Amino acid sequence: MFVFVVSFFTYLLFSWSGSMSIQEVTIAFALAVVISFVSSGSPGSGGFWNTKGLSLRRWWDFLYYIFGPFAMGLAQANWDVAKRVISGRINPGIVKFDPHLKTSHGRMMLANSITLTPGTLTVDVDDNGVFYIHALNLTSLTPTEEDICGVFGQWTRRITE
Numbered sequence: 001m002f003v004f005v006v007s008f009f010t011y012l013l014f015s016w017s018g019s020m021s022i023q024e025v026t027i028a029f030a031l032a033v034v035i036s037f038v039s040s041g042s043p044g045s046g047g048f049w050n051t052k053g054l055s056l057r058r059w060w061d062f063l064y065y066i067f068g069p070f071a072m073g074l075a076q077a078n079w080d081v082a083k084r085v086i087s088g089r090i091n092p093g094i095v096k097f098d099p100h101l102k103t104s105h106g107r108m109m110l111a112n113s114i115t116l117t118p119g120t121l122t123v124d125v126d127d128n129g130v131f132y133i134h135a136l137n138l139t140s141l142t143p144t145e146e147d148i149c150g151v152f153g154q155w156t157r158r159i160t161e
Contacts, residue, residue: 003039008032058159065155073150074117081118084137093138094123098130099145099153106160107131113152120148 011028012020084090101107107129111122119136126132133148145153 004032004036007035061155061159065159069151069155070113073113073152077117077119081136084119089137091137091139092135093141094132094134095138095141095143095148096130096132097143097145097148098128099149099156101129101153101156101160103160106156109160110149110152110156113156114149117149117152 008028008031011031012024015024015028099107099110101110107125111125111131114120114131114133115122121134122131123134124132131148135143135148139147
């Protein structure tokens with residue numbers, strides 16, 4: 001249902017040129033139905049009538065995450081990388097960790113949060129949900145989730161599960 005609503009209104013938004021004709025609304029409806037049925041078969045989607053994405057609580061948590069913890073983590077990482085580049089004190093490497101995320105959407109959100117943060121890069125996420133992360137400064141060969149992505153994992157679980 002969420003995919004249908006988003007697809008429908010996205011098409012109308014992009015095709016709007018000052019007025020709306022019945023043909024544009026019909027095309028938007030037909031494309032939204034097709035996109036919804038195609039995406040309903042994807043793993044972790046919950047089927048066509050999944051309303052999980054319509055939860056106002058999840059949207060509020062997501063917006064708070066983006067403008068709160070993620071923005072703070074981004075600012076801190078920028079400052080840390082700038083200091084390390086100037087001083088030359090880096091210890092790069094690739095580590096493996098399992099954030100125990102159940103959904104593919106959660107894995108995608110965490111992988112993107114890690115990659116968008118300077119100094120870290122998500123190299124791979126295997127089929128079991130294990131992440132391989134390249135970090136600019138490793139302090140341990142077996143770092144904790146907190147060492148790698150701060151509070152991003154906690155927030156991702158809160159939003160997506």
